[in-house]
Structure formats: structure tokens, C-alpha cells
Amino acid sequence: MCYDKPFKDFDEQIQILKDRKLIIEDKDFAIKALQTLSYYDLINGYKECFTKDDEYDGETTFLDLYILHNFNRTFQNVLFKYTVYIETHFKTILAYVISKNYSVDENLYLNKNNFINPNSTEKKKILNATLKRVNNIFKNKNIEDIDEPTRHYKKCKNHIPPWILFKNINFADAVNIYSFLRGSDKEEVCNLILSHIDIPINDKKELLKNSLTIIRKFRNKIAHNLKFITYKTDKKYLNYDILKNTDYKLFLKFLPSLNVDYDNAYSMIISMFILISDDFLITQIACDIEYALSIFKQKALNQRIFEKFFSISEIPEDIQKIAYMFSFKDMFPTT
Structure with missing residues (x-):
């Protein structure tokens, strides 16, 4: 052959x-x-x-590719680092609302009746598959195959509360659980995570779901060492019309065009800032981006390579300036 x-x-x-x-x-x-x-x-x-x-x-040159690759991985690692904070925050609030409104008993809070009944067959399959995967995490007959901390609670406690079990579910399943929450539960999660954004609740729900989706998609590329720099989503998730009514309109000022039908790496960065309300972490992101760029500039013998990264990824070359401006947004009016 x-x-x-x-x-x-x-x-x-x-x-x-x-x-x-x-x-x-x-x-x-x-x-x-x-x-x-x-x-x-x-x-x-x-x-x-x-x-x-x-x-x-x-x-x-080969060295150009080598330097670009190493910077790309360094930059991705910066982004990945903060998606872990976002995932933890999201799962913590999700577990808080579910345990408060339903129970701390896994047999009760994972009951399918606590979630909406989807109209479409496809969505029913997604809900059923998600709940099955989550249940399987602690139902394994070989307790040594269960990851911590769920294993400890399975062995030593009489129940597994959501804030423990959700540590062992993947990000996609956590997002699915949120998606199938009843309306009032979803609003509660939304208001707690996006308490720093003053917009109508329907806009807030859309912003949360879409920001989580973008981060999940791009993080998957990073985690599996796939093509991050050229990746674009199959459709547009981030609603710029909603962002125009928030402090995040600052990010839009650095876009060459608002008329795009996909999300890119810059959309991931915007989504990260949307979902991180901690002022210390926001400033830390800006510092980490600045450090990564400074190393790249020192090692990039060919300026064209530096410019190529930003043109292909569609991340503005001023990203460190944008990050710092947002960190100190009260000093930089966006109107």
C-alpha cells in the first residue's frame, strides 16, 4: 500500500x-x-x-517557527491558567445554588425532575447523557477508581454534596447542567457570577452561557495541543450589542471590524475578563500578558514573526495595553 x-x-x-x-x-x-x-x-x-x-x-527561518511556537504555548498557558479560576468559580456558584434549592444528597439534586424538560429529542439526549456521566463518577463499584475528593466522601460520608462532586465533573458537563437548570435557578447562578455587570437578566444569561462556551472551546484547543492561533468558532457566540452597554465596550474599540460571524482567540480573552470579577486577578492577567510579550519581543529576531502572531490570531497587538486599561478602567473612561 x-x-x-x-x-x-x-x-x-x-x-x-x-x-x-x-x-x-x-x-x-x-x-x-x-x-x-x-x-x-x-x-x-x-x-x-x-x-x-x-x-x-x-x-x-526554522528559528522563527521555533520562537513563535514557544511564545504561542507560553501565551496559551497564561490563558489556560485563568480558565481554571473561571471553572472553579463557575462550579462553586453552580453547586451553591443547586444545594441551596434542592439538597446536598446526590440522589436528590441529580434528580432529572429538578431540570427543565427539553422539547427537542437531541437536547433530551444531552441532558440524559450528562446526568448519566455525572452519576457514574461516584457509582463505580471499584471505589479506588473514583477520583478525590469524591472518593473520600463515598468512603467516609453518608452523601456527596454538589461542591465536592462537581470538582470531578468536566467543564462541559458543568455547563450542560447549568443550561438545563430551571429558569429561577439559572437566574440565580447568573446574578451571582455576573453581579458586577448591570444589564437585563436575559442579556446576562446569554452573556454567561456564550462566554462559558467560548472559553470551553478554546481551552479544549489549548489542552489538546491543537491549532489555537488559527482557530475560529463555527458561529458567533459573543454578542457585541450586549457588550456595548457594559464596561467591556473598551475591548471592542480595538477591533478592526464588529461584523464577523465567528469568535477568535481575542473573544476568549474578552470572555475571560467578563467572567473574572476579582480585581486582583484582572490585574494579574495583564501582568502575565505583559511578561509573555516582553520575552517574545526579546527573542523574536524577526519583527515580522511578532506581527504575524497577532495578524493570524486576530488578537490586537495592544493587548497588554488593553488589559491594563481595563484593570484601571475607572481611570480610563470608555465613552
């Missing part, structure tokens, strides 16, 4: 890159990088940025 992707040793991989007009100044360094980072992540991950018809422009 003639395989589309046959095995190539490292010398052959280097030759392929040279044939495609990528400049390789240090072959030993390039081979070491390919051994460490993999051809797919380092080369295929950025080929849309620098190639046309699968050929480089004759100016891009």
Missing part, C-alpha cells in the same frame, strides 16, 4: 523543509527541536501563517 504519510526520519524531514524553502541555519538545532516538539506541532501548526501552496516565502 502507498501511504499518504509514510515514515520519514529526521534527516528526511529536514530535507522536506528545505525543499519547501524554509531556511534552516542550524541543522542539529532543527533536528533536536523536531525530536522535542514534533513535526506536526512545530511545522503543520503554523504552515497557514507562512506558506502558500505548501511552500515558504524564502524569508522564514
